[in-house]
Amino acid sequence: MSSFTLRALALWLLLCGSAAATALSDQLTAFFQTRFAHSDTAITVVVRTPAAQWPVCNAPQFSLPGNGRPWGNLSVQARCGDARRFIQVQVQATGQYLAVSRSVRRGDSLGAGDVQTVSGRLDTLPTRLILNPSRALAAVALRDLTPGQPLTESMVRQPWRVKAGQSVQVIAQGDGFSAIAAGKALNNATIAQPVRVRLASGQVVSGRADADGNILITL
Template sequence: MRRLGFSVAVALWLLTGTTQAATPLEDALTRYFQQQQETSRKVSVSVLSSPERLPACEAPVFSQPSVSRRWGKLSVAAQCPQKKSYLQVEVRVTGAYPVAKRPISRGQALHATDFRLRTGRLDQLPATTLLNPDALNDAVALRPLVPGQAVTASMIRRSWKVKAGQTVQVLADGEGFNVSSEGKALNNAAVTETVRVRMPSGQVVSGKVDTRGGVNLLF
């Protein structure tokens, strides 16, 4: 019985005792990156830089040369009164993201109800993974999806509001005038995308598709 208790103690030590506690610098970096995330997400940061590259002051001011990436391996500037250091860090973020509830076929119209939320490491997902279920509403699958699969931007497209060959209303609004006419769309386009339209005169114009399927001319 005593041997069993000793074995359990050793197992617990192996699971917990080898994990290093975060340093004050890593705690400060975690707070900095947490402010950039939704409150429901959990952030932890590890410093990868060697000790000689760490800031000399106790409370450096952090900034990022580029804010295009929110997690993964990043470079962060740490400004002290006398010197600025650049740190290499790894930002780990745990949060929710949508995955398919059921098999989805190529060409199938999608809705947020076709997906469920899963909690996991966002920094380990492909860079273009869609995290907001609303982005899946009124989209179309470009490839089959299996249950539990996360969705990247290349796997879907927005639904066409205007299709090639369709007759559309072309609107021209300007200072002191408002003109509309019909034309024929030359390409498919979703809302806010650009579509080329051939007018009855043969002239080809371009405009942005609105939510009603009309085309607002680009000047």
């Protein structure tokens, strides 16, 4: 075989490998973009797994084990019929998130002027970012916050909807059954958090706080 033929063959193999890498990356990018269909987050997927371990079909079915991080270094299951392989990828996500705009003391409630929306690489920032401004407004700082910090769920809590010692209504509902009783909350809780309530009879029941401060029990 001539040297020219060998060079041509090597170039052809290189182009084929490059095309396959592009196709798999595009397929994975499309898969991850469906998870952000209702946002302006831009997704790029870099395949880390060597080509020899890629799926053997042209259109593998992708899935993510568990409900972990939406971006960063992830393992994706690729299924071709009964055969499955795990592809290591880096999901690069660029989009908007909330950052602290001025100093906030621990225990203070956040207002509109305390946070700002900025853009950046989400996968390089701390986990559990707050992306929706409604999650931050009226939230209570759990630590001192400084300007420029990306705001995460671990930095704030939602305001108490029920406080310990507060008089509350307990609403119990079941199949064809509904009852209301009065009592006192035994612990603080935000919306949807568990609350223990002591009824007038002395009995202690457990339910979850709703947006109106009632305690809901499903029977």
